[in-house]
Structure formats: structure tokens, C-alpha cells
Amino acid sequence: MNTDNVLIIIPAFNEESYIGDVIKDVRRLYPSIDILVVDDNSSDATASIAGALGCVVLKHPVNLGDGSARHTGYLFALKKGYWYVVQLDADGQHKPAYIEELLLPLLRDDADIIIGSRFLQKTSYKNTFLKNIGVFVFGRIASLFSGIKITDSTSGFRAVNRKVIEAYCTQGFYPSRYPDADLIIVSRRAGFRIKEIPVEMRENRKPTPLHHGTGTVFYVFKMLLSIIVTVLREKPKGGRAP
Numbered sequence: 275m276n277t278d279n280v281l282i283i284i285p286a287f288n289e290e291s292y293i294g295d296v297i298k299d300v301r302r303l304y305p306s307i308d309i310l311v312v313d314d315n316s317s318d319a320t321a322s323i324a325g326a327l328g329c330v331v332l333k334h335p336v337n338l339g340d341g342s343a344r345h346t347g348y349l350f351a352l353k354k355g356y357w358y359v360v361q362l363d364a365d366g367q368h369k370p371a372y373i374e375e376l377l378l379p380l381l382r383d384d385a386d387i388i389i390g391s392r393f394l395q396k397t398s399y400k401n402t403f404l405k406n407i408g409v410f411v412f413g414r415i416a417s418l419f420s421g422i423k424i425t426d427s428t429s430g431f432r433a434v435n436r437k438v439i440e441a442y443c444t445q446g447f448y449p450s451r452y453p454d455a456d457l458i459i460v461s462r463r464a465g466f467r468i469k470e471i472p473v474e475m476r477e478n479r480k481p482t483p484l485h486h487g488t489g490t491v492f493y494v495f496k497m498l499l500s501i502i503v504t505v506l507r508e509k510p511k512g513g514r515a516p
Contacts, residue, residue, distance in 0.1 A: 275374050277307040279357035282373070283347030284311045284329075285340055286364035290318040293364050297327045300362070300370045310350055311364070312343040320364075340430075341453045345442065352443045360433045365478060368431040372473045376433035379469055386438050386466040389424075389458075390431035390473035412455040412497060419505055420462035425470060427455035438466055445510045449500055452493060456500040464510040 282300060286293055297309060311324035313333040325331045332346055344361060351359050358380055362368050372390055379385045393409070409428055416424040430453075434442075438461065442448045447460045462468055 275304075275377065277304050279355075280307055280377065281347075281351045281354070281356040281359050282307055282309045282362055283344060283351070283359055284309065284324075284362050284364050285314060285343030285347065286311055286316065286320050286324070287314040287337065287340075287343070288316045288318050289320045289364040290316075290323055292366045293320050294323045294327060296362065296364055296366050296370075297324060297329060299366075300373070301327075303370050304373065308356075310347050312346045314338060314340070314343045339451050341449045341451045344430075344453060345448050345450070348439055348442045348448070351439050356439070357436045358433060359439055361430055363430055367476050367478055369474060369476065372431070372471075373433075375471055375473070376431070379471070380433055380435045384467075385469040386435050387461055387468045388433045389426060389429050389468065389470045390475075391426035391429055391470040392473065392475050393425040394470055394472035415501060416455040416458045419459045419501070420468065422462065422468060423470075424455075424458060424468075427458055430454075431473060431475065441466070441510065447504075447507075447510050451496055452500070455497060456504050459501060460504045460507075460510060463504070 284293070284296065293311065300307065300309060309329040311321070311329045311331045313321040313324070313331055315334045315337040321331050321333050332350065334343065334346070348359065358377060360373050360376055362370065368390070376388045376390055379388050409426065412427045413424050416427040441464055445464065449456050458468060
């Protein structure tokens with residue numbers, strides 16, 4: 275597969291234990307692919323490890339959150355003229371072996387956004403009870419308001435084409451905090467064609483406050499609020515009519 279116009283975006287915060295292996299795994303499969311690591315003001319060696327492995331590294335001066343880190347990556351992709359972006363988590367949860375499968379529907383112009391879903395087929399992936407509830411609820415909400423079936427609204431393993439890159443950077447609707455179900459809904463309202471493909475993921479090796487206790491409650495509140503705002507706002511411009 276030709277990867278000349280493809281950018282891998284890896285948002286990272288204090289991922290020195292995993293970032294090196296993730297980059298090496300990508301390079302083994304796609305030696306010449308461009309990789310951008312957006313360091314969200316890590317206090318460890320994340321940035322230096324990524325730089326030593328030949329990645330472009332952009333470092334936030336303060337911690338802005340996962341959504342802002344991804345958006346920084348899209349702004350870079352727009353400026354540098356990339357036609358396709360693949361999002362990859364820095365903790366090794368996403369398997370680089372699926373990068374080509376994410377990109378192929380875009381290359382065939384069968385879709386504008388591809389989401390790697392853990393739940394389209396049976397795998398060994400296990401979620402916590404609370405996360406399973408969240409995946410179910412927000413998947414149903416995303417499906418309702420997008421008009422298409424969404425099984426994994428929280429998956430960050432996604433690929434998009436140039437039209438989506440441009441819209442995410444210029445239309446002002448990219449969420450700054452958690453680009454999950456709300457981004458799916460607003461992207462669909464903008465007219466983009468969204469498809470899921472089945473992928474296998476590793477279990478999250480680095481639980482964050484988001485995955486338990488008050489962090490989960492905060493995520494649910496913020497996501498519901500963002501979805502309400504998304505549904506009520508004027509439809510953004512973007513791709514084809516849904």
C-alpha cells in the first residue's frame with residue numbers, strides 16, 4: 275500500500291513505557307509512513323523517545339486533553355497536505371496491523387470516516403462493567419442521531435480522508451475534550467459517510483481516571499452535554515448529504 279499521503283497521529287500523555295513499542299510496530303509494517311506524535315505536555319520521556327525514533331513531535335505547552343491533542347494533529351495534516359489520517363493510541367491498545375484495513379475503504383472512496391469497532395465480531399477484548407454500559411448507551415445515542423448503526427462510539431481507532439480533515443480544522447465543531455459519540459453525530463450531520471469495520475484491540479494497559487469512579491461520571495455528563503449541543507446546533511458544512 276502506498277503511504278505517501280498518509281499521516282499517523284498518535285496523541286500521547288506520559289506514555290514513555292509504551293510509545294516506543296507502538297512506533298516500532300508501525301514501522302515494521304509501514305517503514306516509510308509519516309508519524310506525528312502530539313505530546314500533551316508529558317512530564318516523562320515520551321517526546322524524546324518519539325523524536326529519537328524519527329517521528330515528528332509537537333508538544334503542547336500545557337495539558338489540553340485528548341481531543342485537543344488529536345485536533346493539533348489534524349491541523350498539522352491540513353497544513354502539510356496529507357490526504358488521509360489514521361488515529362492510533364499511544365498505549366498499544368490499537369494494533370497497527372489494521373491500519374491498511376481502515377484505509378482501504380477511504381482509498382476506494384466508499385466512505386469518508388472509518389471506525390475500528392471492537393464489537394462487530396466476537397473477540398477476546400474485555401471491558402469493565404461501567405465501560406460496557408457507556409459503550410452501549412452512547413452507541414445507541416450515536417446510532418439514533420446519525421441514522422446509522424454504531425457499535426463502538428468510544429473507539430479512537432479511526433481513519434479519515436482529506437474532506438474530513440478540512441472540516442475538522444475549519445468548521446469549528448471538533449470537540450476539545452472527548453471526540454467520541456458527539457464527533458460521530460456532528461460528522462454525520464455534516465454529510466460524511468461513516469462506516470465501522472471489525473478490529474481486535476488489546477486491553478487498555480494504562481487505566482486513567484476516566485475509566486472509574488468520578489472520572490466515568492464526569493465523562494458521561496460531558497458527553498451528554500456535548501451531544502445535546504451538537505444536536506441543537508445548525509448543521510455544519512462538510513461532505514455529501516446523509
